[in-house]
Amino acid sequence: MEKNDFNEKYYKKVGRYALFQIIVNFILTIIKFIGGFISTSSALISDGVDSLGDIATSLIGAIGNKSSSKKADDSHQFGHEKIENLVTFVFSIVLILSGVLLIIEAVTSLINKEYLDIDISIKLLIGLIITFFCILIKGVMGVIVYKGGKKTNSPMLKAQALDHFLDSIGTFLTFIILLLIYLMKDNDIVKMFDPIVSIVISIIIITGAIKIFIENASSLVDKSASKELCTKIEQEILSVSGVIHIDGFRSRIAANRVFIEVEITVDENLLLKDAHKIADNVKHVVLSNNADVKNCLVHVNPLIHDDDSEVYK
Secondary structure (H helix, E strand, O other): OOHHHHHHHHHHHHHHHHHHHHHHHHHHHHHHHHHHHHHOOHHHHHHHHHHHHHHHHHHHHHHHHHHHOOOOOOOOOOOOOHHHHHHHHHHHHHHHHHHHHHHHHHHHHHHOOHHHHOOOOHHHHHHHHHHHHHHHHHHHHHHHHHHHHHHHOOHHHHHHHHHHHHHHHHHHHHHHHHHHHHHOOOOHHHHHHHHHHHHHHHHHHHHHHHHHHHHHHHHHOOOOOOHHHHHHHHHHHHOOOOOOEEEEEEEEEEOOEEEEEEEEEEOOOOOHHHHHHHHHHHHHHHHHHOOOEEEEEEEEEEOOOOOOHHHHO
């Protein structure tokens, strides 16, 4: 597969998943807010706020995906892949802030005893039914986006899939507490768990967001590819006829793409065109065997040369 074809198909797939999430999150936000206001549950309203944030982050993701798909130009000569890491990085910060705001809201509800205002009637039962269907929808969406993230190796889709699974856990906790409140109508202590569950949901959101934050922060500062992938590529390079050994090797990640720089040693008596041919063969082998490698820069050294391997440390 040609590299341009890989790029085009990758960004089209990620774009379709982004649009899918925007539509589903919009529906979920409306449903959760309706259920939250009908049942007067702060946990369900908090869940709605989280889904509202998901709409914004999905929109940001779609915009970031579109920007990342641009080809290299004079001002971005290595391409625009890192925009996806940057967008996912911002996405994690938004999640963290959302979680903090939800905690503040829940703590306020506990202090002012607003949880006692929950309407224990058919309205709460409606909230329960809505919450149950939200769990199913969010769970299915999480599975679909997770599979998309695995297929495309998109850090943004993987981060969004994690968010969907965390949301499912939070919505499940909301369902459990609303069920308990409905079954134990006169127990004020049980009602207190509504804002407490909201705090737990927020902590789950913040924990997942911090993980996303760390992963994408490392990519923005040129984190290297996995040791397994680097070892595999090095073995492929050494298998190329004419390569005596590898003097230096380094990699960096940009979104779901990998950039490789390698120094190889060849016979010093070779003609320049023959040495160049070996370098071309190395590049071809690396790119053809590793779809996630965008470029491989090969530098050729004669067998006897000054050691400049410190550059690769």
